[in-house]
Amino acid sequence: MTQQSTWHISSYSGSNDNCVEVKVADQNLPGVVRVRDSKDRAIPELQAPSAAWSTFIDWAVQP
Template sequence: MAKLTGARWRKSTRSGDNGGNCVEVTDNLPGLVAVRDSKDPAGPALTFTPVAWTNFVRATRSGH
C-alpha cells in the first residue's frame, strides 16, 4: 500500500458542482498519483503511476 503522508489533495476540475459527487486527486508525491472520494477522505484511495494516470486522463478526454 502506498504511503500518502504529505499528500496535498485537490478537488478534480471535472467533478463540477454535482451535489457532492466529487473526487480528489493528489499528484505532489514522487512517482504516485492518488484519487479518493471527497465525501470519505479517511477512506481508501486508488493509486496510479504518473504514466498510467496520464494515459487514463487522455483516454477519458477522448471518450474511450
C-alpha cells in the first residue's frame, strides 16, 4: 500500500508563500511527483516521474 503524503512547501518561501509545493507520494498517482505554485493553486500542476524528480533534485543540490 502506498502512503499518502502531504504537500510540502519550500523553507525558502518564508511567510509570503511565494514558492512551490511538492507532493512526493500520492496513492492515486504512484511513481509521480506533483509540483504546484503555492500562491495560485488553481493553475495546473506539474507532474514528473519520480526518477526524473530525483535526478533534478540531485542536480539542484550540487555545491
